[in-house]
Amino acid sequence: MEAKEAQRPAAVPAPAGGVQEVEVVLYAKRKEIYPRQKIGDSLGIFQKWRWAFVWLTQIVFYGLPWLTWNGRQAVLFDLAERKFYILGLVLWPQDIIYLTGILIIAALSLFLFTAVGGRLWCGYACPQTVYTEVFMWIERLFEGDRAKRMALDKQPPSARKVLRKTAKHAAWIALALWTGYTFVGFFTPIRELGVEILTLQVGGWALFWVLFYGFATYGNAGWMREQVCKYMCPYARFQSAMFDQDTLIVTYDTERGEPRGAGSKTKDRKGAGLGDCVDCGLCVQVCPTGIDIRNGLQYECIGCAACIDACDFVMERAGMPKGLVRYATEHSLAGRYGRKGIVEHILRPRVFVYAGILLVVIVALATALALRVPLKVDVIRDRGSLATEAEDGSVVNTYRLTVINTTEQPREFTLSAEGLPGLRVESATRFTVPAATTDAVPMRLAAPAGSVPPGSNKIVVVVTAVDDPGVSVHEKTAFLGLRH
């Protein structure tokens, strides 16, 4: 962290003050940020990307709980019943390994994208960014863009000001509550929850979580904004540890831009000893975290590329080439390689390692899911007794099977055992387990007297679905022989 930021002073013209004895405080008042959202008539290219991700993620988030599948909610994480329904898949607590796989994939994806393109997640897909974008759009509807908002905040209270602010907060709260309702709808059937809320019969905890998540949305996207990224988010902190000099980051081309200065004519600039930066300040105005990208890489930068859009717009107007602020690597800015080199240096060992592990985990998870058998069997030997001898002299062992039918239909299974000559199931060999149920099935195994060596013998119990021989579980256990 510190090492990166230490480069900042180098990128900036030497400060006028020099070293002085000054006072610092541990807590400072937050300065309100008014990010400018509109420059020109159309959205910048990176702004378009962000809105694409807003639509994509929010259509999935708000829409998914309303889909139905086989007469139930298609995606439902039923915590009370401990069953996760994802389309045709029903996951049980025993399937927690898949969650582990998903978390590993999420972590490695973050590593990979960050190594290649910096804080791409923060800039485009993170809920904090996405909801802030939506909330700022609502804000602009009621209060106007940056200049109007700043003017409005400076005004003394008036009916017009109160009305606009109230309307804005009302719209925010409405959206936030709907978000809270949707979120809880992933954990409890959303349609029933809706009816319960409308008839005022909603349970305490469901209501608490709707309000809690709604409050979090309103607070984080409406009030907290960049402070979440700056002071709270742990990913923001450790992502900078994954940067290196070949990582694409949002940067200002100091060499080309400096010395900055306003000048109307392009031709005059060189003569006047000026760089390409016209010092319009738009890159600062659009920044959602209130920084000046021309000061170099800063920990506050979420990589949203709003400054690139702003600067490109200005450069185009001024008739200069775009890309004064652009995605570039530190090495390319230092002149170690050109545009082509950037792409070549993306393919570096750490990227291959991240991508390789990611691919392996994805393939492993997909294979495991595809080969998953919707049947789980535990065989527990009765602890209370060792082997017993039947009337005809055969050796008998008793077991208890815990059979979980994880499908949503009742299923009939057959039971068999192998591993000793003449080993047979004396109890019922066919049984039915109701849909999505755990059943205890007592099992009595017998083997002819002569065929069982004394002590513990390894055997295998096989449970197979009658309608599909592919649904079969082989479970190892022990069969005790008698010592005489």
Next chain:
Amino acid sequence: MSGDFQASSFYSVFWDYYVAILSLVSIVGCAVFLWLQSRRRILVKSEVGAGPVKGDPATTGHVWDGDLQEFNNPLPRWWIWLFYITVVFSLVYLVLYPGLGTKWDGVLRWSSSGQYQTEVKAAQERFGPIFEAFAQQPFDKLAADPKARAIGQRIFLNNCAQCHGSDAQGSRGFPNLADGDWQWGGSQEAILTTLLNGRNGVMPPMGAAVGGKDGVEDVANFVLSLSGSAHNSAKAAKGKEKFETVCAACHGPEGKGNPALGAPNLTDKTWLYGGSVTTIAETINAGRNNVMPSFKQILTGPEIHLVGAYVWSLSHPAGTAPAAAASK
């Protein structure tokens, strides 16, 4: 609650004060430290104007390891209120809950055992009526009801299977409950009595009474002859007389047993401890003492009724005979 602690020999009132004072002093100490730090201004040597906001110093002037500097990124002012909220929260928590030693039970008078009792009560209110409805029905009706059997099976697996086996077929010393052979009677009433009060089956040592080592062997052979098992007929003939004078008192002159005493039927091939001459001789010589514990304190009345019906159903597939007629 406090009473339980004081009864313990490890309890000393010192620990109450230790816990209470340590907790309260730390919380108040945190608040004071916070208050002092929030108004502190530190004089540092720093580059001016390079800070995150124009005019602010860039670093706090702290340097470690020669080049590791602490940048001046002050937390927002409102953040300090989060710390104060945690202080207030902990104080409110300590007023509501018993966190200050055993002298203070908290305004809510919460305790883990109290919460357990509440949950048990709630569960009883929820499931009680279901069990009550089943408890009103006779065994043969319950045996035909898959729901009642499923509940009964679960109770059996959790409470009875440890001795009688998951398949209820018992093992050495623990009777088979699925073969229709009942030591203490297989009627609804007899099964319920067994479960409620337990049973203690005593076979006294009879070695001396039947005439020592030879006598025991004779009687053992006679016992085997009753069920038509392989035996020495000469010895069995000698044992017959002794059996009729000594053993018949409990097992009956024909050896058919007596459910009122728990004396087993010796004319079938069901052996609780084993059917060899050696084992039977051992039983006669040393006697047997077998205990089925009472479940009155462990299970509720309706639970006992349901598990009894489940056990009964094992030897009466699909409710073949009414419970009353099933007594032996």
